[in-house]
Amino acid sequence: MAKVADLPLKYRAMMKLYRWRRIDPVPLAQVRRPLSEARVALVTTAGLVAPEQAPFDETIKGGDWSYRVIRGDVATQTLIETHRSDAFDHRGIAADRNLALPLDRLRELAAAGEIGSVAPRHLSFMGSITAPGRLLRETLPAAVDLLLADQVDVALLVPI
16 A cells, blocks of 8 residues: 555645545444355455446546446456546556456355355445535435345445
C-alpha cells in the first residue's frame, strides 16, 4: 500500500483538503448459519461491468452512484474494468479480475464445501465517489434489497 508521501501532489492535496465524513460505527451483524451453509455474494468498488452493460459514467461530478449486477455464472475474465481513478495501478485487475471480484475463488470455496453456495448475483460499484449522498440515500437501499431477495447470508466487500 502506498504511503501518502509517495502519492502525486494532486492526491496529497486532495486528501488534505477533502471534507471527510464521519459516521457512527455500524454494529457487527451476526452470521445466522455456519459459513458451510451460507450463501455468499461479492460487492466490489472496482467499477466492473459485463460486456453487455453500460460503463460507469465518468462525467458525473462526485462520482457515479449507480451499481451493476454481475451474474453469478459470468466468466470472470470477460468483465470490463471502468474505474475512473488513476490513483492506483490497474494492471493487476487487467491481468486477473479476481483481484477485484474473486468470483472464481468463491466458486472454489463452494465446490470444497467451505461455503454453502455462491449467490446468483453480485454487485459492482464505482469507487472514488467523493459525493456519496445519493449513493447512501438511493443506491445502497436498493442494493441491500437485491441481496436480501437473493437470500444472501454474507456479502464480502472488495474495496478498490
